[in-house]
Amino acid sequence: MSLLEIEKLSLTIGDTPILRDVELSVAPGEVMGLVGESGSGKSITALTVMRLLPWAARASGRVAFDGIDILAASEDQMCALRGDDIGMVFQEPMTALNPVKTIGEQVAEGIRWHTRASRADAEDRARKMLDRVGLPSAQFPLSRYPHELSGGQRQRVVIAIACALKPKLLIADEPTTALDVVLQAQILDLLRDLVAENRMGLLLISHDLAVVTEMAGRITILRHGEVMEAGDTARTLSEQLHPYTRQLAQASMHVPARARTHEVGQDHPQRQAANPLLQVAKPLLQVDSVTRDYPGRRKSLLKRVAPIRAVDDVSFSIDPRQSVALVGRSGCGKSTLARMVLALDGPTSGTIRFRGEVITGNSEAELKPARRDMQVVFQDPYGSFDPRQKVEKLVAEPLHVLEKRPTTAERREMVAKALHEVGLSPRDMDKYPHEFSGGQRQRLSIARAIITRPKLVVADEPVSALDVSIRAQILDLFAELNQKLGVAYLFITHDLTVARAITDQVMIMHDGKIVERGRTSAVLDHPQSEAAKALVAAAPDLHRAIARRLQEQG
Secondary structure, three states, X not given: OOOEEEEEEEEEEXXXXXXXXXXXXXXOOOEEEEEEOOOOOHHHHHHHHHOOOXXXXXXXXXXXXXXXXXXXXXXXXXXXXEOXXXXXXXXXXXXXXXXXXXXXXXXXXXXXXXXXXXXXXXXXXXXXXXXXXOOOOOOOOOOOOHHHOOHHHHHHHHHHHHHOOOOOEEEEEOOOOOOOHHHHXXXXXXXXXXXXXHOOEEEEEOOOHHHXXXXXXXXXXXXXXEEEEEEXXXXXXXXXXXXXXXXHHHHHOOOOHHHHHOOOOOOOHHHHHHOHHHHOOOOOEEEEEEEEEEOOOOOOOOOOOOOEEEEEEEEEEEXXXXXXXXXXXXXXXXXXXXXXXXXXXXXXXEEEEEOOEEXXXXXXXXXXHHHHOEEEEXXXXXXXXXXXXXXXXXXXXXXXXXXXXXXXXXXXXXXXXXXXXXXXXXXXXXXXXXHOOHHHHHHHHHHHHHOOOOOEEXXXXXXXXXXXXXXXXXXXXXXXXXXXXXXXXXXXXXXXXXXXXXXXXXXEEXXXXXXXXXXXXXXXXXXXXXXXXXHHHHOOOHHHHHHHHHHXXX
């Protein structure tokens, strides 16, 4: 008997059809993969199971959980089910967490609500759960707040909240998107253990086909709210009978045109021959012996706490047109280093030069010329937008640093072009951020970053929230801007596939230090440091995952 059964589920919001006759099931102890592009209906299917739908939504069909008719259940029944029998890991950890409550309070809250446990008992169980998801209390006390954690660490807190009561069904909506590959492997192992130990059903929503193949025995592929194909995961992805399945599989292994033209990770002699100035040009970005310390948390007014060193004596340079990847585990200091490069934070010591001029310690007025040629794509797309502003104004924000302000008509034309380049429609400029899926919001972030045609783009996990088809388009776009406009990139990523496909050089960061640097292909094919070896070993591979599953099935 299935734990979750969805039969002919159709859903509309207002007059807009969202889902059409969706069918899937999850048995106790089974992992079901739900795959599709952004806007395909994956998340709204999960929200239907949780009955967390917009007020204008109208659903028909059958959604049954453990014999309970979800669509007919009362709100009191759903409140009893949510968090206890059905847990959910939401896609964006920062918006899923309460910013004014500690992580200990948030994990313990559901435990106390559903079990009536004492505060001390709930805190003890919360601490054990956080330990299990990789947040040991010695480093991450229960008194930490969400803003004190990295994106990957916040995602671990969300997973701890969802799994604290060992639910019968766990819905995981992109549960490892913000995690580095080592931690991703650990979290996937944890989810496997929970499924095996508690015979928990797991509905795994992801755009990463390699992760789904590693985890799920069966897969359902959605497109525009309809099921395109469903069945055994390995056979479905290896046979690729439906054209859309073939499209997704090809996109997941896509290599940009730049990488096909030149061997990625090498100093391209063809490009240098075409641009002799590259051989003598000064570095576009020069980072010299940069260190960043943060004050430690005091346990009392009398006890002095040693500062925490987030970035430790880092030096590197990026040349014009060069693409460099900064790879490392969550919390290693990647985002802190990026903030200093962007002059959004100042180093404790060391200097940063952009176009040969020192930018550390400068005022905003002094930084304005540099800001014209330096843009950023932040890790959390929703958190980087003002939810009260429309897309036109949000994407056009960087235009104020241009020497000549565009007219209203010119601004709309520039916004429309940027939206088109990232796979969105010019009609989207009159919408608000909440009207887009997580992947679509990341595309808006990228459109905002490229609208001024900068010389350097610092991209903090720029494609982590994107489905494979759009990721392929965005990587091609990055490659095209690199070739046509000479845009240089600092890619901060935990996805070694992205680093391998798009960058010339890679830097491996560990505990605030650069422990290895070199040509991308050389470092990733023959890692020397223990940190690099661990990242390479944990990286998922679609071909390898399919072959392993087919071999297991005989």
